[in-house]
Amino acid sequence: MSMSAKEYKQFAKNREPGRSVLSNCVRAFLAGGAICLIGQGVQEFYKAAFNMPTQKAGDPTVATMILLSVILTSLGVYDKIAQWAGAGSAVPVTGFANSMSSAAIEHRSEGLVLGVGANMFKLAGSVIVFGVVAAFFVGIAHWLFGGAGR
């Protein structure tokens, strides 16, 4: 080859089809918003049907959204939504449920323990690890600056 690695990287970069940040943002906004709107509808339903206060209705709402996500994952639909929606379907709780259930389905053929059990958190695990680490530091900051015990 007549080109150095550095030259080629630039050469290839110039020929890469662009990713439309704007259209991806709009899609993520619409899809994420739609998921949250459905969640809000579910919450209103629990409030009206079971006479629950808003805070209490949150728990069954999250469970319902997780269930919906798992069903859509199992039917092979969620990944197709995600190709269009991008971050819009990845960020809400449904994305988390999808990452766990898709890994569980994928590794079922390797058995319940070493397959499903060991691989279920393959993608979601890092969210939990860094979530806990972040919560720890936020907690310390809150204790230092927000006043302890309150």
Place this chain on the structure above:
Amino acid sequence: MKQGERTWAFPNPPIILAAGTVVGPDEGEGPLSADFDLVHPDMELQQPSWEKAERALLEQATDIAISNAQLKKDDIEYFVGGDLLNQIISSTFAARTIGAPYIGVFGACSTSMETLALASLMVASGAGDKVLAGTSSHNCTVEKQFRYPTEYGSQKPPTAQYTVTGAGAAVVAREGDGPKVTAATIGKVVDLGIKDPFNMGAAMAPAAVDTIQAHLQDTGREPGYYDLIVTGDLAGVGHPIARELLLRNGVPLQQTTFNDCGLMIYDVAKQKVQAGGSGCACSAVVTYGHLLKRMKKGELKRILVAATGALLSPLSFQQGESIPCIAHAVSIEA
């Protein structure tokens, strides 16, 4: 037999007696559907795992190739196979079913032409009279091993490629009727520092250029010698790069038709395959299904297939390594 730097020229060219191709539903929806021996309506093939489904694809393709050659399994003296899965389990397990002495090879997606080149070398050198070459890939086994669980919702960039579900096999023999393998050029590992596993076309393009140029130089041929030169699976991003590099290096590509199996197998504009097809089966089923049929019809007389492979592993890419690539070219003449 050795010609130039790294080409095997076969003075008594081995014959491709027959081939067998099996594909999945997405390839069945593509423009080459009618050229495949068997199109499956689903990805599962009634198997309990993706890995078993891929194995079944290869077993079916080899069965079809053997019966199209009007041979029996026992007539096959050697089987040369390879695939993308860890420890090349698809071909190893298929070899268990075939029962012939087996050589397993790994060249990622270049395995299609790597196996054909080796089978041809074995026949040309007198090591065997009837050698079977075959390879397979399955979209879901590859997604599972190299990327994410198949049902995981992640957005693929436009540079990504869609792994072909399918398998292709060919029976190479010393005597008989069929297209001849006249030469094979073995690729070097080329790495120009591309690290993005979602842009393998750009990573592999320099390897294709290197091998095609070496082939032309070793054989003293011009591109116009061939009716068609195809690359394996460079697709929408890599193929134009390869074309540009070849032209830049002074290769008169305008003498011939230059195409890519990854762009031929799907209707890239309509099907959701991002930049196009990839995988061992991509160049295997396009060559053994579509191109050999066109040669039989007399539409093509001489073709050069440069199958490209990205030799990365999930581990190497996570450790931040760039993607080493290779291409093997085989010249097939009617």
